[in-house]
Amino acid sequence: MAGVASPGCASCAEHRTQSLVRLGLSPDRWDTLIALAGNPNTGKSTVFNALTGLRQHTGNWPGKTVVRAEGAFEHAGKRVKIVDLPGTYSLQAGSTDEEVARDFILFGRPDVTVVVVDATRLERNLNLVLQILEITDRVVVFLNLMDEARRHGIGIDPAKLEKELGVPVVAGVARQNAGIAELIATAADVSAGKRKTSPLRVVRYAPDVERAVSELLPVVESVYPEVPNARWVALRLLNADEAVQEAVRSGELGQLSSSAGDAVPTIPPELERQRLLEAATRLRWDLPADFHDVVTQHSYEAAERVARAAEVSGLKRAGFAFDRTLDRALTSRTLGFHLMLLILAVVFWITIQGANVPSSMLAALLIDDGHTWLKGLAASMGIPWWLDGFVLDGVYLATAWVVSVMLPPMAIFFPVFTLLEDFGYLPRVAFNLDSLFKKAGAHGKQALTMCMGFGCNAAGVVATRVIDSPRERLIAIITNNFSLCNGRWPTQILIATIFIGALAPASLGGVVSAAAVVGIALLGVTMMFVSSWLLSRTVLRGEATSFSLELPPYRPPRILQTLYTSVIDRTLIVLWRAVVFAAPAGAAIWLISNITVGGGTLADHLVGWLNPFGLLLGLNGVILLAYVVAIPANEIVIPTVLMLTVLTTGVAGGSGAGVMFDTESAGATEAILRAGGWTLLTGVNLMLFSLLHNPCSTTIYTIFRETRSAKWTTVATVLPLAMGFVVCFLVAQVWRLVGGV
Amino acid sequence: MELRLPSIPLNQTVELIHIDLPAEQAEPLMERGVLPGCRICPVRSSPSGDPIISVDGALLALRRETAACLCVRLLSASGVTSLQDAS
Numbered sequence: 001m002a003g004v005a006s007p008g009c010a011s012c013a014e015h016r017t018q019s020l021v022r023l024g025l026s027p028d029r030w031d032t033l034i035a036l037a038g039n040p041n042t043g044k045s046t047v048f049n050a051l052t053g054l055r056q057h058t059g060n061w062p063g064k065t066v067v068r069a070e071g072a073f074e075h076a077g078k079r080v081k082i083v084d085l086p087g088t089y090s091l092q093a094g095s096t097d098e099e100v101a102r103d104f105i106l107f108g109r110p111d112v113t114v115v116v117v118d119a120t121r122l123e124r125n126l127n128l129v130l131q132i133l134e135i136t137d138r139v140v141v142f143l144n145l146m147d148e149a150r151r152h153g154i155g156i157d158p159a160k161l162e163k164e165l166g167v168p169v170v171a172g173v174a175r176q177n178a179g180i181a182e183l184i185a186t187a188a189d190v191s192a193g194k195r196k197t198s199p200l201r202v203v204r205y206a207p208d209v210e211r212a213v214s215e216l217l218p219v220v221e222s223v224y225p226e227v228p229n230a231r232w233v234a235l236r237l238l239n240a241d242e243a244v245q246e247a248v249r250s251g252e253l254g255q256l257s258s259s260a261g262d263a264v265p266t267i268p269p270e271l272e273r274q275r276l277l278e279a280a281t282r283l284r285w286d287l288p289a290d291f292h293d294v295v296t297q298h299s300y301e302a303a304e305r306v307a308r309a310a311e312v313s314g315l316k317r318a319g320f321a322f323d324r325t326l327d328r329a330l331t332s333r334t335l336g337f338h339l340m341l342l343i344l345a346v347v348f349w350i351t352i353q354g355a356n357v358p359s360s361m362l363a364a365l366l367i368d369d370g371h372t373w374l375k376g377l378a379a380s381m382g383i384p385w386w387l388d389g390f391v392l393d394g395v396y397l398a399t400a401w402v403v404s405v406m407l408p409p410m411a412i413f414f415p416v417f418t419l420l421e422d423f424g425y426l427p428r429v430a431f432n433l434d435s436l437f438k439k440a441g442a443h444g445k446q447a448l449t450m451c452m453g454f455g456c457n458a459a460g461v462v463a464t465r466v467i468d469s470p471r472e473r474l475i476a477i478i479t480n481n482f483s484l485c486n487g488r489w490p491t492q493i494l495i496a497t498i499f500i501g502a503l504a505p506a507s508l509g510g511v512v513s514a515a516a517v518v519g520i521a522l523l524g525v526t527m528m529f530v531s532s533w534l535l536s537r538t539v540l541r542g543e544a545t546s547f548s549l550e551l552p553p554y555r556p557p558r559i560l561q562t563l564y565t566s567v568i569d570r571t572l573i574v575l576w577r578a579v580v581f582a583a584p585a586g587a588a589i590w591l592i593s594n595i596t597v598g599g600g601t602l603a604d605h606l607v608g609w610l611n612p613f614g615l616l617l618g619l620n621g622v623i624l625l626a627y628v629v630a631i632p633a634n635e636i637v638i639p640t641v642l643m644l645t646v647l648t649t650g651v652a653g654g655s656g657a658g659v660m661f662d663t664e665s666a667g668a669t670e671a672i673l674r675a676g677g678w679t680l681l682t683g684v685n686l687m688l689f690s691l692l693h694n695p696c697s698t699t700i701y702t703i704f705r706e707t708r709s710a711k712w713t714t715v716a717t718v719l720p721l722a723m724g725f726v727v728c729f730l731v732a733q734v735w736r737l738v739g740g741v
Numbered sequence: 742m743e744l745r746l747p748s749i750p751l752n753q754t755v756e757l758i759h760i761d762l763p764a765e766q767a768e769p770l771m772e773r774g775v776l777p778g779c780r781i782c783p784v785r786s787s788p789s790g791d792p793i794i795s796v797d798g799a800l801l802a803l804r805r806e807t808a809a810c811l812c813v814r815l816l817s818a819s820g821v822t823s824l825q826d827a828s
């Protein structure tokens with residue numbers, strides 16, 4: 001929040017930062033609209049966070065941000081709305097995330113576009129800058145990552161760059177908040193017209209192209225009067241850009257330029273749209289086919305020239321010796337794979353070991369003490385049994401179980417995972433796995449979306465926007481569910497600890513359980529390859545397209561910030577979601593266990609009815625019913641299983657559900673499950689089924705939103721479920737044949 | 742004889758002369774700095790032969806098929822060999 005600074009220091013940078021009042025999320029009205037554009041992984045989200053105080057996720061790999069994020073702050077009495085965009089290399093968008101960025105830059109009517117530029121890769125970054133300068137005067141270039149540039153002996157003179165480009169250039173280090181105050185002051189000046197710019201424009205089209213543009217332009221403007229940058233649209237149409245043609249044909253072009261709150265412009269009549277497309281086709285006939293390529297060539301040459309001019313010569317360029325050494329191990333032909341497995345195993349082991357004690361403490365507190373105490377309280381107040389049962393044995397118990405089972409492992413796993421992500425390890429994983437994805441006919445970046453899926457499948461599905469080929473993106477979406485998400489691995493950890501870790505001597509229990517969980521996660525990855533391969537041989541036939549993946553330099557993660565953000569944002573948000581779903585589920589479970597129909601409770605009937613089928617799969621009726629109840633969120637499977645077991649088998653021994661949870665938590669859970677007739681096979685198959693079943697409701701909805709296809713959403717939902725049934729059935733049959741259990 | 746990137750030994754810097762791909766596939770590479778005239782250097786290669794190249798100080802992972810479309814030429818002996826990428 002803004003402090004009151006004394007007038008004497010009004011001119012210093014410190015004061016200017018203080019004049020910035022964070023407003024958090026987007027306001028409905030604003031005076032200035034700023035777009036944050038730039039190549040991937042240049043620090044746009046870091047700048048956004050520095051300005052808004054929000055915590056937009058950042059990560060050291062290209063493609064972290066795939067949707068638009070909005071935030072607001074107040075600067076010098078003006079309300080400023082700022083939009084963080086996905087990274088893009090150019091305005092000729094290839095993938096969906098790049099399209100999001102391009103559409104906003106071109107049609108979002110920003111007052112100022114801030115282009116965040118990586119100082120260590122100036123030339124490549126300038127391509128986008130030059131393209132943006134073609135369409136608008138109001139640009140500020142933020143020369144970020146100056147610290148890395150310095151470290152690598154790359155010197156850039158911001159003043160010279162500014163002179164070359166004709167727009168203000170601010171140098172800084174977003175991660176340390178350096179240059180942010182100057183950036184915002186400059187952007188405000190440019191937006192208010194206090195600072196005049198004269199952008200470098202390098203693109204010169206041949207006279208015949210210009211003539212075609214001048215003929216087409218009025219048509220674009222008459223059909224889509226609301227759309228800014230009509231000239232750009234005309235040029236893309238003349239160049240037969242399919243995406244732009246489609247936007248014209250469908251009328252979507254008109255919607256792009258309307259911001260939220262405006263009345264949605266009406267789609268121009270079909271005939272008009274057709275007229276525009278036909279005019280473009282007719283004019284295109286007379287133009288040389290490669291007119292665009294010639295222009296791009298000029299643009300690249302200009303970028304090179306500007307970069308040369310702004311470079312400070314005479315510095316000794318330092319190599320990336322540390323990076324190269326580390327890469328030699330992490331992406332090594334022989335070691336890379338093993339190190340990847342080792343890292344995965346260590347992450348799980350830390351999670352399992354670390355979560356043990358806090359989990360049982362929470363269980364003791366919330367369930368043993370808390371529940372008993374509340375029951376006592378309710379009894380002393382004379383609350384009717386059904387209300388007390390509904391609220392305490394239903395809603396409260398389910399919620400308490402979710403918190404004690406989920407919170408500790410998540411609070412450990414998320415930060416550790418985020419540290420790896422911030423360090424820059426994810427793209428290396430993608431490199432190591434690429435040859436497998438290629439064999440499966442899938443895209444190399446699917447590995448990145450797979451990694452995001454380990455956090456949350458819905459997030460993984462959205463992350464597939466970085467994949468530019470629609471076929472390969474669909475494969476990545478359909479198979480993302482095979483990444484074991486955080487909602488499922490508490491189940492894995494618990495069952496592995498009880499049934500598999502217990503087989504080993506106590507001292508090795510943790511290691512063995514971790515190995516079992518890693519094994520399941522790897523099986524998921526294998527399933528992902530197998531089903532991607534199947535899909536690209538059958539319904540989604542095609543060859544893997546080419547792609548290139550940037551491997552960013554390793555960056556020391558910001559440990560404290562990572563801990564803070566991953567606990568606050570990820571852990572608590574996911575936990576909250578679990579609680580929101582657990583409470584009504586708890587109520588539902590209590591109701592079906594207490595409503596009696598024809599001599600048995602509803603739950604008894606359901607479980608009894610599902611049991612034969614469950615046993616056939618090496619599971620049981622309770623588990624299957626739990627999976628039906630847990631469709632909204634996988635997180636609640638274990639609590640549901642426990643409650644249903646207690647309530648339907650009456651393991652408590654007649655003294656009511658609460659008593660069951662008196663003993664120490666893992667032991668109590670085990671006692672419940674064993675009493676419910678569980679064997680090692682049940683445990684193993686539950687782990688398998690928890691990996692292989694339909695995605696949760698949020699993920700299903702996200703898949704529908706991203707694919708806009710009921711057919712593919714159904715495939716993505718049913719395919720893993722069918723695989724789960726088949727795998728569990730086979731395991732059960734073999735197990736019974738061999739072991740006779 | 743025309744040289745292609747896969748035939749270049751690791752850590753030898755070469756100059757890119759031409760990208761033998763249709764424009765819409767070459768464009769993404771060019772946007773990432775793989776431009777005719779630039780220096781590129783294969784720094785690693787995966788078990789199946791997919792290279793990581795260093796270009797303009799950045800690392801880029803390519804698939805073997807893409808790398809095979811990069812026509813390159815050796816730098817003359819007198820040329821600059823101590824490059825930014827020589828690690």
Ligand SMILES: Nc1nc2c(ncn2[C@@H]2O[C@H](COP(=O)(O)OP(=O)(O)OP(=O)(O)O)[C@@H](O)[C@H]2O)c(=O)[nH]1
Pocket residue numbers: 038039040041042043044045046047057058059060061062063064065066085086087088144145146147148172173174175176422555
């Ligand atoms: N050393 C250093 N690192 C930075 C700086 N700014 C950002 N980073 C790091 O660079 C990485 C990428 O930052 P992001 O803000 O996620 O980049 P982005 O441009 O939003 O990336 P995309 O959303 O993928 O396009 C993160 O690991 C940041 O911590 C900086 O000035 N110096």
Ligand SMILES: [Mg+2]
Pocket residue numbers: 044045046057058064065085086087
């Ligand atoms: Mg970002």
